[in-house]
Amino acid sequence: NAGVMQNPRHLVRRRGQEARLRCSPMKGHSHVYWYRQLPEEGLKFMVYLQKENIIDESGMPKERFSAEFPKEGPSILRIQQVVRGDSAAYFCASSPPGALSQRGTEAFFGQGTRLTVV
């Protein structure tokens, strides 16, 4: 059972371009979470998705950022018109059905995508 797969591992974009980050959850996991980690900072929650639904996007910037988790295929985090401040590591986690507030629900993280905006 492969772990959470994120690609690309490293992504370089020029200011104004679009960045697409992909996350394939573990087999059997229907919940996906995206987190952003700035240098010297902790991971910050961005968005929580289930298949074809956005459950909580309270951590997502209102402009330029969007996320989807289609019925088929990976979850996509899309950043339009990137700026230097978007440079960060973006981590995806997946979990089986069940709230994280339940002790038995474990979230597994991918290796992250490191976005550099030049």
Added chain:
Amino acid sequence: KNQVEQSPQSLIILEGKNCTLQCNYTVSPFSNLRWYKQDTGRGPVSLTIMTFSENTKSNGRYTATLDADTKQSSLHITASQLSDSASYICVVISQAGTALIFGKGTTLSVSS
């Protein structure tokens, strides 16, 4: 103010020594607390999960404690190894929360 505060920010110890990392949180109502290990350039990996009713949880050389009354947790690492060098992150989930709330982590360096 961050809802999860960790100390120290960084720590250097000699191989074979023990160390204790601290975590204070203000998340309420509280559901469970997790400690993660994050190697440089990698994603976080779970070490322990504790609910408010659990005081101690061990995973090999890692022992986590929780005092839900004072909202404090600690992670004790016994007989440290070079491979323990990493960031150790305290993560808290509220009862109604859908997201993990991360501390900034303690960077541990184990030297020979």
